[in-house]
Amino acid sequence: MSVEAQDLKLLANDNRGQSGLENGSGLVGWEEVTQGSVLQSFDGNATGIALKKQEERAYSGYNSYTATVASWRIIKPVYNRDVCIDCQNCWVWCPDTSIISRDKQMLGIDYDHCKGCGVCVEVCPTNPKSLLMYGENTPMEDALSAWPEKKKKEK
Amino acid sequence: MAITSVKNLKEFSTNNDRLEGAHTLCPGCAHSMIVRELMNCTDDNLVISSNTGCLEVSTAVYPFTSWDTSWIHIGFENAATAVTGAEVMHKVRKKKGTLPDNDAPVKFVAFGGDGSTYDIGFQWLSGAMERGHDFTYICLDNENYANTGGQRSSATPIGATTSTAQAGTHSYGKKEKKKDIVAIMAAHGAPYVAQLAPNKWKSMAKGFQKALETEGPCFINTVSPCTTEWRFDPKDTIHITDLATESLMFPIYEIIDGHELNILYRPKNIIKVDDYLGAQGRYKHLFKPENRHVIDLIQSDIDKYWTMLQRREEARI
Amino acid sequence: MAVKFDLNEREVWDGNYAASQALRQADVDVVIAYPITPSTPIVENYGSYVANGYINGEFVMVESEHAAMSGCVGASAAGGRVSTATSSQGFALMAEVLYQASGMRLPIVLNVVNRALASPLNVRGDHADMYLGRDSGWLQMGAFNAQEAYDLALCAFKIAENASVRLPMMVHQDGFITSHTAQNVYPLTDETAINFVGKIQPIDDMLDFSRPITYGAQTEEDWHFEHKAKQHKAIMDSMPVIDSVFAEFKEITGREYNRVEKYDMEDADVVIVGLGSTVETARVAAKNMRETKGIKAGVVAIRCFRPFPYEEVREALKNAKAIAVTDRSSPGGAMGAFFNEVSAAMYTSINRPIVTNFIYGLGGRDFSIEEGERIFAEQQVHADAGYITTEIQQFSGLRGPKLAFFKTERS
Numbered sequence: 001m002s003v004e005a006q007d008l009k010l011l012a013n014d015n016r017g018q019s020g021l022e023n024g025s026g027l028v029g030w031e032e033v034t035q036g037s038v039l040q041s042f043d044g045n046a047t048g049i050a051l052k053k054q055e056e057r058a059y060s061g062y063n064s065y066t067a068t069v070a071s072w073r074i075i076k077p078v079y080n081r082d083v084c085i086d087c088q089n090c091w092v093w094c095p096d097t098s099i100i101s102r103d104k105q106m107l108g109i110d111y112d113h114c115k116g117c118g119v120c121v122e123v124c125p126t127n128p129k130s131l132l133m134y135g136e137n138t139p140m141e142d143a144l145s146a147w148p149e150k151k152k153k154e155k
Numbered sequence: 156m157a158i159t160s161v162k163n164l165k166e167f168s169t170n171n172d173r174l175e176g177a178h179t180l181c182p183g184c185a186h187s188m189i190v191r192e193l194m195n196c197t198d199d200n201l202v203i204s205s206n207t208g209c210l211e212v213s214t215a216v217y218p219f220t221s222w223d224t225s226w227i228h229i230g231f232e233n234a235a236t237a238v239t240g241a242e243v244m245h246k247v248r249k250k251k252g253t254l255p256d257n258d259a260p261v262k263f264v265a266f267g268g269d270g271s272t273y274d275i276g277f278q279w280l281s282g283a284m285e286r287g288h289d290f291t292y293i294c295l296d297n298e299n300y301a302n303t304g305g306q307r308s309s310a311t312p313i314g315a316t317t318s319t320a321q322a323g324t325h326s327y328g329k330k331e332k333k334k335d336i337v338a339i340m341a342a343h344g345a346p347y348v349a350q351l352a353p354n355k356w357k358s359m360a361k362g363f364q365k366a367l368e369t370e371g372p373c374f375i376n377t378v379s380p381c382t383t384e385w386r387f388d389p390k391d392t393i394h395i396t397d398l399a400t401e402s403l404m405f406p407i408y409e410i411i412d413g414h415e416l417n418i419l420y421r422p423k424n425i426i427k428v429d430d431y432l433g434a435q436g437r438y439k440h441l442f443k444p445e446n447r448h449v450i451d452l453i454q455s456d457i458d459k460y461w462t463m464l465q466r467r468e469e470a471r472i
Numbered sequence: 473m474a475v476k477f478d479l480n481e482r483e484v485w486d487g488n489y490a491a492s493q494a495l496r497q498a499d500v501d502v503v504i505a506y507p508i509t510p511s512t513p514i515v516e517n518y519g520s521y522v523a524n525g526y527i528n529g530e531f532v533m534v535e536s537e538h539a540a541m542s543g544c545v546g547a548s549a550a551g552g553r554v555s556t557a558t559s560s561q562g563f564a565l566m567a568e569v570l571y572q573a574s575g576m577r578l579p580i581v582l583n584v585v586n587r588a589l590a591s592p593l594n595v596r597g598d599h600a601d602m603y604l605g606r607d608s609g610w611l612q613m614g615a616f617n618a619q620e621a622y623d624l625a626l627c628a629f630k631i632a633e634n635a636s637v638r639l640p641m642m643v644h645q646d647g648f649i650t651s652h653t654a655q656n657v658y659p660l661t662d663e664t665a666i667n668f669v670g671k672i673q674p675i676d677d678m679l680d681f682s683r684p685i686t687y688g689a690q691t692e693e694d695w696h697f698e699h700k701a702k703q704h705k706a707i708m709d710s711m712p713v714i715d716s717v718f719a720e721f722k723e724i725t726g727r728e729y730n731r732v733e734k735y736d737m738e739d740a741d742v743v744i745v746g747l748g749s750t751v752e753t754a755r756v757a758a759k760n761m762r763e764t765k766g767i768k769a770g771v772v773a774i775r776c777f778r779p780f781p782y783e784e785v786r787e788a789l790k791n792a793k794a795i796a797v798t799d800r801s802s803p804g805g806a807m808g809a810f811f812n813e814v815s816a817a818m819y820t821s822i823n824r825p826i827v828t829n830f831i832y833g834l835g836g837r838d839f840s841i842e843e844g845e846r847i848f849a850e851q852q853v854h855a856d857a858g859y860i861t862t863e864i865q866q867f868s869g870l871r872g873p874k875l876a877f878f879k880t881e882r883s
Contacts, residue, residue: 202678
């Protein structure tokens with residue numbers, strides 16, 4: 001098994017997960033709040049945003065992409081590339097847009113936005129699983145180096 | 156309309172999400188799975204409205220928005236009206252040539268929970284469906300008012316315990332059966348009505364795409380298991396949805412033009428509803444001997460409904 | 473292109489028809505409405521203009537007034553010009569969405585044909601619905617006759633859509649008395665009208681896909697207060713914009729509007745302060761008092777109910793000795809709301825005049841010239857005595873024994 005640690009900021013835009021939800025985007029007082037409480041999702045021209053990958057987008061400071069909920073997590077999914085078959089089950093069912101897939105390949109996890117629900121692990125079909133839950137403070141290397149072996153089918 | 160490929164999951168996964176993370180839905184919530192999938196079904200621009208509810212309060216917590224599309228929330232009851240107001244304005248501005256880009260493709264979508272769809276927003280939804288606007292309404296049906304702490308709605312099934320229909324020494328929980336919203340919406344003569352589930356991602360994506368492509372008002376009821384109020388482990392959301400569709404508690408089907416019914420998923424081995432109910436805390440009390448009759452009633456209703464769906468499908472009426 | 477609508481220099485229109493012609497001439501994109509007496513003809517007429525090609529907009533009749541305003545919010549956030557009309561119970565049903573529209577800073581123009589609120593059910597004019605909207609964050613203007621209902625509806629779009637205002641606006645007229653009484657109206661030509669109103673400049677346009685935006689976010693104790701403060705500031709700051717729109721309107725029509733209107737106020741000792749069609753009755757009464765009794769009577773009318781013209785009211789009434797503030801809405805266990813506002817303005821003036829409150833005209837009860845004269849005469853008695861000689865709040869035109877509340881301790 002590979003013991004290569006995952007990039008915690010995999011394909012992250014510069015401002016991904018930079019603020020907590022409680023501190024508000026540089027707003028100070030009533031003069032700074034946006035008119036009509038309207039929020040703009042992107043800076044500049046965002047025409048055709050559906051065709052742009054996250055790392056290519058100019059997220060505004062009001063986009064929750066720039067916030068993090070990492071502190072919600074007490075357990076985290078760890079991804080093992082060596083077992084993965086790129087089925088994309090984890091991608092389609094992740095409730096937090098935290099599975100990073102590009103060009104039909106699963107690449108890793110967005111730890112700024114993952115809340116540690118564990119759905120990705122449950123829907124992972126490989127044997128052994130390519131994703132497993134570990135305590136938030138477990139070092140990646142430790143998790144990956146002790147990855148379980150293939151289980152025999154129970155009869 | 157620019158639909159995306161749903162041939163297989165690998166191809167589908169090449170879409171770029173338009174619902175961002177750091178929304179504040181509970182871990183394991185099915186709402187965002189469903190919403191992400193809808194948004195990944197097309198590359199078109201979207202104008203989305205949401206009724207007040209879990210999805211709304213979690214995705215636009217000032218000064219943050221999780222929406223990469225135009226989005227509006229007014230109140231608990233009026234997402235259908237809000238988005239159709241925008242749809243009418245789009246029609247006028249297109250006619251007059253006053254849109255920023257007159258050719259930009261756009262779809263209008265409204266989301267509501269079951270509380271806002273079955274109960275408080277029922278009239279607004281019915282009105283918008285009757286008026287024939289070109290939009291798709293998606294109900295995220297978690298069978299209770301989860302955002303206010305789990306009260307009964309008219310989507311709550313008989314026997315479930317909720318904070319306002321409690322199971323206790325003298326009660327087995329909610330006494331009334333669930334409202335059949337799909338039948339009611341089909342009775343509006345809507346061109347496309349369906350009930351879909353996120354575990355069957357492909358049939359859900361195809362249904363979403365049909366609704367988006369169909370001109371006129373479309374309605375989709377989606378089962379959205381609620382880890383908090385149904386009381387199951389957040390990791391089990393898809394497993395619970397599997398039990399819902401395998402037991403036929405949530406049959407997957409569509410109704411075209413108010414009459415043509417097609418079953419979209421037939422379980423190979425239909426499981427007993429006990430397995431579905433037993434996996435959730437909200438039905439735990441039903442397994443006491445004195446409440447067994449409620450489970451039997453639920454099972455018998457499921458059987459009858461499944462028979463009805465099959466007969467309607469065969470009869471092509 | 474829309475079919476040309478032939479207009480005469482002078483038309484005979486009632487208030488409803490006048491308002492609907494303003495919607496046509498302002499080239500309103502979308503009207504989403506639900507019928508209610510007495511405002512129904514405004515939206516019916518707009519619908520007929522659409523049906524006959526006089527306008528290129530869309531008319532949608534929805535299933536309730538709540539939905540009507542909800543649809544207007546969605547349509548307005550989608551960048552075009554939006555208007556509707558309602559009255560009474562319909563206004564009450566809209567109330568939730570009124571706050572949402574103003575909070576989102578959407579420049580919708582709502583024509584309110586004032587009518588009493590049930591129970592008991594009543595279709596006639598009083599100001600209960602107008603008062604219900606007074607904290608809703610909308611600008612509110614009152615028309616006293618059909619010409620004004622037309623003029624102010626045109627001005628309303630220009631004020632509401634002004635980039636520094638961007639607030640929804642109500643134009644009020646009294647049910648039946650104004651809405652159903654045919655009067656001479658001098659309309660603008662279509663060209664003059666649209667040139668005056670101008671084209672709407674969308675701000676935060678949901679249909680501008682180069683700039684996706686979120687409307688209707690949630691704020692709690694962290695940011696709600698700041699938003700409401702900013703909105704209040706915008707309402708306050710709309711005053712000079714309203715003045716400049718009125719000035720521009722005067723230039724092209726010769727018709728002058730002010731946030732506070734004054735009639736016979738140059739030397740008035742006793743004053744009726746009123747809203748709506750009552751103002752015209754009070755003006756006749758004031759003239760009669762001057763001619764027959766030698767009483768220096770005058771009338772102050774509030775054209776702009778929100779933002780409340782606090783300073784202009786104080787200025788208009790600075791030399792008055794006794795003021796009767798008339799409230800055409802059931803006060804529900806307090807002084808009339810309008811009385812409270814005028815009193816607050818006058819309490820902070822140097823010469824605090826005597827102020828009393830008349831509750832009158834509920835449910836369309838006629839306010840007669842004779843009653844106006846009686847009120848003026850009574851004000852003269854207060855003025856001569858130097859204190860309030862009656863109860864502070866009186867019901868005017870009520871059947872049965874006199875109903876009055878609160879005595880002054882200043883005598």
